[in-house]
Amino acid sequence: MKRTLTTLAAVATVALSGAAQADVLRMAYSSAPRSVDPYPFGGATTAGYKEHIYEALVAHDDSPLLATGWTWNSPTSLTVHLREGVKFHNGDALTARDVVYSACRMMFKIDGKRNLLTSSMGPLTDVVAVDDYNVRFDMANPYPLWIQKMKFLSVLPASGADVPDGPIQYDAEGDCGITAYPTRDDFENGDAAIGTGPYKHVVYEKEFAKMTRNDDYWGAPAKWDGVEISSVSNSGARFAGLLAGDYDLIENPTAEDISALDRNDDYTFTGKPAWRTMFVVLDVNPEGANGVSAPDGSAPLADVRVRQAMSLAINREAITSRLFGGNATVANQFAPAYRAGAPEMPALEYNPEKAKELLADAGYGDGFTLTFNAPSDRYPGGTRVAQALAQYWARIGINVELNTQPWSVFAKARRAGDMGAFFYGWGHPQGAAQMISFAFASRNKDLGLGSSNYSNYSSAAFDAAMEAWAVETDEAKANEFVADAMVAAMADLPGIPVYYTHSLWAHKADLTVDGRQDERTSAFMVSKK
Amino acid sequence: MLSFVLRRLGQSSVLVLIMSVLVFFGMYVVSDPVAVLASDDFTEEDRIALAQELGVDRPLLVQYFSFLSNVARGDFGTSFVYNRPVMDLIIERLPATLEVAFLAIGLGLIIGVPMGIYSGLNRKKRSTKSISFMTTVGYSIPNFWQALLLILVFAVWFRWLPASGRGDTTMLFGIPVSFLNLDGLSHMILPAVNLAIYKICMQTRLARSGTQEVMFQDYMTFARAKGISRARLVRRHLARNILIPIVTITGLELGGLIAFSTVTETVFSWPGIGKLLLDSIHNADRPVVVAYLILIVLMFVVINFVVDVLYALLDPRIRYT
Numbered sequence: 001m002k003r004t005l006t007t008l009a010a011v012a013t014v015a016l017s018g019a020a021q022a023d024v025l026r027m028a029y030s031s032a033p034r035s036v037d038p039y040p041f042g043g044a045t046t047a048g049y050k051e052h053i054y055e056a057l058v059a060h061d062d063s064p065l066l067a068t069g070w071t072w073n074s075p076t077s078l079t080v081h082l083r084e085g086v087k088f089h090n091g092d093a094l095t096a097r098d099v100v101y102s103a104c105r106m107m108f109k110i111d112g113k114r115n116l117l118t119s120s121m122g123p124l125t126d127v128v129a130v131d132d133y134n135v136r137f138d139m140a141n142p143y144p145l146w147i148q149k150m151k152f153l154s155v156l157p158a159s160g161a162d163v164p165d166g167p168i169q170y171d172a173e174g175d176c177g178i179t180a181y182p183t184r185d186d187f188e189n190g191d192a193a194i195g196t197g198p199y200k201h202v203v204y205e206k207e208f209a210k211m212t213r214n215d216d217y218w219g220a221p222a223k224w225d226g227v228e229i230s231s232v233s234n235s236g237a238r239f240a241g242l243l244a245g246d247y248d249l250i251e252n253p254t255a256e257d258i259s260a261l262d263r264n265d266d267y268t269f270t271g272k273p274a275w276r277t278m279f280v281v282l283d284v285n286p287e288g289a290n291g292v293s294a295p296d297g298s299a300p301l302a303d304v305r306v307r308q309a310m311s312l313a314i315n316r317e318a319i320t321s322r323l324f325g326g327n328a329t330v331a332n333q334f335a336p337a338y339r340a341g342a343p344e345m346p347a348l349e350y351n352p353e354k355a356k357e358l359l360a361d362a363g364y365g366d367g368f369t370l371t372f373n374a375p376s377d378r379y380p381g382g383t384r385v386a387q388a389l390a391q392y393w394a395r396i397g398i399n400v401e402l403n404t405q406p407w408s409v410f411a412k413a414r415r416a417g418d419m420g421a422f423f424y425g426w427g428h429p430q431g432a433a434q435m436i437s438f439a440f441a442s443r444n445k446d447l448g449l450g451s452s453n454y455s456n457y458s459s460a461a462f463d464a465a466m467e468a469w470a471v472e473t474d475e476a477k478a479n480e481f482v483a484d485a486m487v488a489a490m491a492d493l494p495g496i497p498v499y500y501t502h503s504l505w506a507h508k509a510d511l512t513v514d515g516r517q518d519e520r521t522s523a524f525m526v527s528k529k
Numbered sequence: 530m531l532s533f534v535l536r537r538l539g540q541s542s543v544l545v546l547i548m549s550v551l552v553f554f555g556m557y558v559v560s561d562p563v564a565v566l567a568s569d570d571f572t573e574e575d576r577i578a579l580a581q582e583l584g585v586d587r588p589l590l591v592q593y594f595s596f597l598s599n600v601a602r603g604d605f606g607t608s609f610v611y612n613r614p615v616m617d618l619i620i621e622r623l624p625a626t627l628e629v630a631f632l633a634i635g636l637g638l639i640i641g642v643p644m645g646i647y648s649g650l651n652r653k654k655r656s657t658k659s660i661s662f663m664t665t666v667g668y669s670i671p672n673f674w675q676a677l678l679l680i681l682v683f684a685v686w687f688r689w690l691p692a693s694g695r696g697d698t699t700m701l702f703g704i705p706v707s708f709l710n711l712d713g714l715s716h717m718i719l720p721a722v723n724l725a726i727y728k729i730c731m732q733t734r735l736a737r738s739g740t741q742e743v744m745f746q747d748y749m750t751f752a753r754a755k756g757i758s759r760a761r762l763v764r765r766h767l768a769r770n771i772l773i774p775i776v777t778i779t780g781l782e783l784g785g786l787i788a789f790s791t792v793t794e795t796v797f798s799w800p801g802i803g804k805l806l807l808d809s810i811h812n813a814d815r816p817v818v819v820a821y822l823i824l825i826v827l828m829f830v831v832i833n834f835v836v837d838v839l840y841a842l843l844d845p846r847i848r849y850t
Contacts, residue, residue: 042568046591113582113612119575182614207800208694233691236677241692244684377811380797408813412561415576438569445712451572451793503783 024226026524028238028250030207032231036187038154038195039106039115048520052211053089054154054195057082060429060518062148062340065092066155066196070472073461075142078152082133087220088157089194089201091224096129101158101170101176104125108174108181120152121449127170141446142471144478150428160192199523200223207231211523223374227523242267242506249507250520252380255325255428257506271327272515274503277334277378277435278426280389280496282307282420285456289420291371291401294364300418305362307493311348312355313392320499327504331497333486334439335432337353338500339517341433341475343483345490355396367397372400374423380490385498386423417454425501427519433469434483440485441466441496454475457494534834541830548826549600552819553593560813561585596819606816610809615820615833617701619802624704625695626794626801628785632708632721634779637728642775644729645736646763649744660733667730676723676796683719693798720797724786735778737770739847745831746770772843780836781829788825 023028034041049213051060057080059065062351070080086094103124106115123140130136137146158168169235170176182192192203199211199222209229213222230247232238239257242250243264253261253269261267281291284304300306320328333345359365370393372388383404390400405413413419440457441449447470451462462485469481489495505513505521514525563580571579580586584595599606605615648657654774656844670678684692696716698705707713743749744767791803798804809817841847 033610107584110612111607114578116568117580119568119571160714205800230694230798233804234796234798237680237693237796240677240680241694244680244692245688246684246692246694359798399711406559406811408565408811411564412559412813414562415564428569430570434570443573445572448572451790452569527791 015336022225023223024228024529025526026247027521027523027526028241029229029231029521030238030252030306031233033209034194034206035120036201036204037184037189039117040110042116044519045231045521046249046279047518048522049156049209051197051520051522052199052524053193053201053225054156054419056151056153056155056196058147058150060151060516060520062151065115065151067150070147075144075471075473076139078132078137078146080135080137081134082516083218083406084133085495086108086196087216089214089216090157090159091216091364092159094155094157094196095132096135097132097168097382098155098158099135099153100127100129100170101161101163101178102153102155102327103170104168104174104176104178105156105161105181106153106174107172108176108178110184112216117152117492120149120297122146122149123170123446124171129167138183142473144471144473145430145434151429155196159192160186160194162269176395185429186327195362197473202226216347216474218365220271221529222523224523226442239506246519249505249513251503251505253506254382255323255327258325258327258504261506264322265509267506269504269506270513270515271502272517272518273329273336273338273428273516274427274501275336275339276425276501276519277329277331277336278385278423278425278501279331279334280310280498281422281424281454281455282310282493283417283454284492284494290418291403294368295366296301296363298363300364300370303364304492305358306364306368306497307397309355309358309362309492310352310393310398311496313396314348314357314389314498315350315392316348316499319385319388321343322387323381324499324502326380327502329500329502331499333490334426334436334495334497334519335434335486336500338379341482343478343479343486345486352392352396359396361397364459365397367399369399369401370421371401371419372421372423373405373410373413373419374404374451376404378407378410379423379425379501382423382425389423389498408515414454424456427501429445429481429518433466433478433485435465436462436489437484440462440489444462445471447471455494456490457492459488463487464494530726537830537834541827544830545823545826548822549597549819550593552822553596553815554589555593556813556815556818557589560815562813562815564689565813568793579694586610594815600823605820608809608814608817610814610817611642611814614817614831618805618817618820619824621761622800623801624706626787626790626803628706628708628812629664629717629721629793629801630783630790630797632717633724633786634726636721637732637782638775638779641729641732642736645733646740646767646771648733648736649740650763650841651746664730664733667726670726672727673792673796674725676719676793677829679719679723680796688845690719692719693796695770695800720790720799723793723797730781731778731782732775736771739774740767743767769843773840776839776843777836779838780832784825784829784832807850 031045033046038054040051047334055066060232066083067080068083070078072078100362115306122143124140125140128136160182161178161460163178168176186192188204190201198214198217200214202212203210211227213225234239235254238250241247258269261269281299286299288299291300292301294300315418316330331382335342339500372390376383390402393400396515437449438452440482442458443450449466465481467483468480472478503515503519510529563576567576608615608618632642644660648660651657680692685688695707697710697712698707707717752762791807794801794803806821
């Protein structure tokens with residue numbers, strides 16, 4: 001009996017020390033990943049979670065990942081060369097057939113509803129496996145953006161579905177002659193949660209997910225034995241969980257949390273300039289804008305001098321240093337200046353005196369009335385910035401009424417075009433051109449331009465540059481077109497850039513965080529000191 | 530009794546109908562699911578296609594009547610956000626809410642009622658005064674702030690309990706529950722206590738005022754004159770007579786806990802239905818919000834009905850004809 005007990009104790013000790021040695025990284029997200037299935041949903045936390053398990057042809061920084069490179073056959077045809085020797089978690093080798101299957105799965109409508117990431121596929125008409133390691137993408141229109149959009153196409157193994165033998169014939173409905181795709185349950189219980197990523201799926205319960213290291217990973221092995229992702233939407237509770245030792249790292253701490261860390265040696269924080277540009281959208285329609293009125297009945301925002309005055313009135317330096325404690329960067333254009341492909345632009349001036357003169361020149365020396373809209377629950381510190389902007393404009397004589405509302409209400413009003421001036425943030429995997437191509441270009445259905453042009457801005461120079469950019473497959477030339485468009489937009493100011501956000505992580509002091517621009521939180525960026 | 534039941538059913542279906550109209554039209558007016566779901570790189574064509582797939586491009590009345598006819602067939606619709614049947618989403622999260630709600634209500638009854646009777650019987654004692662002081666404090670602390678205090682004290686300072694999340698679950702008849710294993714239980718304590726504090730204070734006050742009232746009734750004086758022991762007096766004559774308001778309030782509070790523990794569930798990241806409701810309102814997920822509130826109305830109807838039946842059991846004078 002005594003011996004049994006001793007043995008048991010020994011076993012328990014071994015088991016316990018084994019558990020202690022396993023390096024498990026426990027992270028807390030600010031919202032729950034919506035699905036294990038990589039296609040139906042976008043959003044930073046869903047994307048951040050799934051990239052542990054699945055990989056795409058292109059990495060988050062536009063470098064090749066499962067691809068080794070690509071060749072444009074013509075402006076409407078791209079051949080992508082696949083990496084050899086990559087294995088899925090189920091042991092299958094990655095081939096071009098899996099990429100075609102994944103494209104089919106992306107287009108497949110689940111219960112008649114398209115996946116929300118489907119829009120990234122743009123004008124793609126065909127996906128063909130040329131041989132095992134080459135896959136060709138054909139397009140209806142030139143679509144150079146596909147290089148960047150490929151990162152949405154997580155690659156799944158074709159063996160996961162009932163695929164008939166022989167080549168898969170892609171079609172835009174996602175039917176592809178495939179009788180049964182894996183269901184949501186297959187993904188959530190792990191049967192279909194198979195990718196090529198550095199971590200393997202263990203458990204997914206929305207607010208809690210667990211992964212383990214993929215020992216057969218093709219690249220550098222993962223740094224952690226396991227990863228646990230909890231989701232805590234309340235920022236106070238998230239921070240408390242960190243201090244309570246429940247988590248090693250949390251995303252999106254508040255400014256108050258950060259200042260509390262100053263007095264704590266066990267924890268620290270890491271910031272990283274992110275891809276989101278915060279800006280003001282102004283409706284430049286000469287017939288007038290909603291919520292904007294002048295005593296003489298004219299449309300103040302249609303006058304470029306008024307827009308310049310509004311930009312000159314803003315002390316961006318004060319916003320980033322006072323409201324964000326330095327955890328934000330002053331903006332000088334409609335894309336983070338530090339992002340690849342962003343043109344060189346001069347800094348924006350702060351000069352309220354000059355702003356008043358410009359307003360007087362434009363005939364609004366006695367000011368005009370402006371309703372400024374901002375979402376109340378969308379951007380960290382966003383409401384305070386909106387208040388600051390309203391005050392800056394009030395100082396140059398504009399009668400500003402600030403209207404903050406919940407995101408779901410704000411988003412409806414934005415889409416309905418009900419807001420003449422509003423505060424917005426735009427960050428996306430595509431480079432510097434992505435935002436301006438949507439927000440300021442004239443509508444062009446074929447090239448996918450101008451879908452969010454709530455400024456009603458229309459400029460021949462800007463449109464010409466954007467239309468040339470949309471079909472340019474040469475990166476250097478494309479960047480020149482972006483620069484031309486940016487110069488035009490910054491001269492006309494259909495919106496006013498204010499600042500670029502920073503992503504923040506609070507974590508244990510013995511961890512090093514190498515953050516990314518794309519607002520995602522992943523185990524790849526965390527290592528022990 | 531049968532006509533009573535039928536009348537109740539009639540009333541509640543009118544209630545459900547009014548509720549569905551209010552929520553359906555209210556959600557339509559303030560928010561647009563397409564605008565919330567569509568990411569910034571959606572083209573206008575993508576948005577129109579999405580609206581069609583969600584069925585929100587149709588006129589509002591058409592949407593409402595197709596919703597009603599689906600509900601009549603037992604189909605509460607599909608979540609815009611998760612693309613899953615709404616009932617699945619709610620049922621999946623119900624156990625987490627129920628176990629915390631019942632624990633909180635149980636704590637309220639077990640601690641609050643005896644404390645109330647005690648302070649009703651011993652009105653002049655110092656301990657009664659401190660109980661009265663504590664209930665006043667417990668009543669007036671805002672729920673979310675109390676939750677953060679609990680986290681700060683028990684999770685951050687003492688590190689006795691986890692700050693948030695649900696922890697491990699055990700399967701009981703195919704339903705995941707937390708109270709059957711240590712880790713799950715430790716996750717349950719803080720949210721349950723946070724909900725229970727208010728309930729304890731309320732039950733204490735109800736029991737105390739009931740006790741004070743009943744103790745001076747003629748039948749109590751008579752019972753005492755007969756020489757009935759104090760213990761029997763409290764158990765048989767007092768407890769039964771103060772139970773009616775307690776049962777009423779407990780029923781309503783249970784309903785309230787199940788339906789609207791949103792603040793506690795959010796702060797503790799407890800994956801219950803209250804959090805689902807809040808997230809769905811944020812995401813303009815109308816089918817979830819509408820179905821949720823209809824179910825809540827039905828639940829209150831059932832709870833009130835059970836309370837009425839309990840009245841009859843507790844007080845022989847009450848009859849439903």
